[in-house]
Amino acid sequence: MTDTTVLEQTQLPIGDWEFPRLEPRGYVEPRNRILKRTGYYGGPVKGAPSTSRQVEVLNQGILESPMQFEGLLSGVETLSKTPSVNDQFQAYALGLVDSPNVVEAGDVGVGKSTLMKCDYVLRALTLLRRRVVVVDKKQQSPTEPWGEYTNVAHTAGVDPIRLALGDRDGSRINMLDPALSQTRFIAGDTGALMVLQQAAALLNDGTPLDTWERKALRAALRDGAAQARARGRVVNIYDVLDHCGVISDELTRQMSPTALERMHEAGLTLRFILERLPEEMPGLFDGETSENVKLGEKLTVFDISQLPEDGPAVPLAMMLANAWTLGTIRRSEPGWKTTFCVDEGWFLVGGPMGKVIQSNAKLSRALGLSNVVNIHHISDIPADDPAVAFIKEAGTMHLFRQSKADDAVAAAQIAGLKPGAAEQLMTLPKGQHFKKVGLAAEVRIAHFRSELERQITDTSAGLTGAAL
Structure with a gap:
């Protein structure tokens, strides 16, 4: 009769993303049970007598886990070696945070995208009544013209909504689609009007429409929608363009010749602005919404990795993705929770989309919406930018390595970390981060992935040349 093989737990190497495993010690010589009972295998030297005070060190204290256990397994807390979980909605339900929004910050290549893909996308999809929307800005590699979340989407059994200029195989979104008309609790043509006003401001270099131009837009949308209904289809941007600058009989009766001339000029200005959609961005927003x-x-x-960084294409796509998400929430049954992920959050800084994300953050509790944003360096964000307010109001923060001292200090200050945390932020290994949940003290987490997650979360193909 032999004893069972003795297993010992190996220590977690710093920077290793794998969960600690139990490994066999090796070959153990079989022992006779009778001889073992008689002490035959005991030590040849008798132990020295001791006292209870001297052996206190043998009864070491047990560290309590600093994390809650209600959530999706993420990694291990490096001090207590206890499991770490992530679930921003459950943390809010337990009263640990006042906001379900999440911020990840750190240098390039330290594990931010991996954490988002694993914890807030793939693992979150395993839960009931959970929905995830991703804005994919980063291309997979120079030879692979699609976003880095394409493999994640295919693993989940869906096709990305690929937006690319002039791409016949790409997707098209009609910004006047009824699915977008319920944005911000407003149904009907009013919701479509708000989408058009935001689009016109983006196309006009951030300048909002004036009073006359807004009136011209309302008239063009009303007449364009009537034209589309008469033709038995959904209204699109071409219907609106057909009526920009056209003075209706009703306005002719109400206005003086001078006012009619001014209204005509406002309509032409609006037409010149909105014509940029089909002329400069063909195939994106100039027709019916694609079936996929x-x-x-x-x-x-939403794969926007092929859109040019300069110009209004990316802000427009981001705005419509946001409006589509809010429309989905409004149309879904109660009880659904939605996670809106923006991996490359740098393009939110200094632009109008920062205000959109901040507005969503304030509505998150009412909508069951969590915004998860990845950024690089907090110190690069202007103090008056809406992104700063979003970071401060986030209930959960994941702080990865910040190699520069000013970046580490800025991250530690805005998160309220303990003294000395800035120095530790500068030397964190890849795959480890400080997690700050609500008012609780930060804890150091070593994230881990399964073998499948390793294959589909690679973001270094452009440098390594590895094919997935």
Whole structure:
């Protein structure tokens, strides 16, 4: 008869993303049970007598886990070696945070995207009544012209909504689609009007429409929608363009010749602005919504990696993705929770989309919406930028390595970390981060991935040349 093989727990190496495993010690010589009872295998030297005070060190204190256990397994807390979980909605339900919004900050290549893909996308999809929307800005590699979340989407069984200029295989979103008309609790043409006003401001270099131009837009949308209904289809941007600058009989009766001339000029100005959609961005917003763009999916990925960084294409796509998400929430049954992920959050800084994310953050509790944003360096964000307010109001923060001293100090200050944390932030290994949940003290987490997650979360193909 032999004893069972003795297993010992190996220590977690710093920077290793794998969960500690139990490994066999090696070959153990079989022992006779009778001889073992008689002490035959005991030590040849008798132990020295001791006292209870001297052996206190043998009864070491047990560290209590600093984390709650209600959530999705994420990694291990490096001090207590206890499991670490992530679930911003459950943390809010337990009263640990006042906001379900999440911020990840750190240098390039330290594990931010991996954490988002694993914890806030793939693992979150395993829960009931959970929905995830991703804005994918980063291209997979120079030879692979699609976003880095394409493999994640295919693993989840969905196709990304790929937006690219002039791409016949890409997707098209009609910004006047009824699915967008319920944005911010407003139904009907009023919601479509708000989308058009925001689009016109983006196309006009951030300058909002004036009073006359807004009146011209309302008239063009009303007449364009009537034209589309008469033709038995959904209104699109071409219907609106057909009526920009056209004075209706009703306005002719109400206005003086001078006012009519001014209204005509306002309509032409509006037409010149909105014509940029079909002329400069063909195939994106100039027709009916593609069939692969559907509401109600567990995972929706907007691939905007092929859109030019300069110009209004990216802000427009981001605005419509946001409006589509809010429309989905309004149309879904009660009890659903939605996570809106922006991996490359740098393009939110200094632009109008920062205000959109901040507005969503304030509505998150009422909508069951969590905004998860990845940024690089907090110190690069202007103090008056809406992104700063979003970071301060986030209930959960994941702080990865910040190699520069000013970046580490800025991250530690805005998160309220303990003294000395800035120095530790500068030397954190890859895959480890400080997690700050609400008012609780930060804890150091070593994130881990399964083998499948390793294969589909790679973001270094452009440098390593590895093919997935």
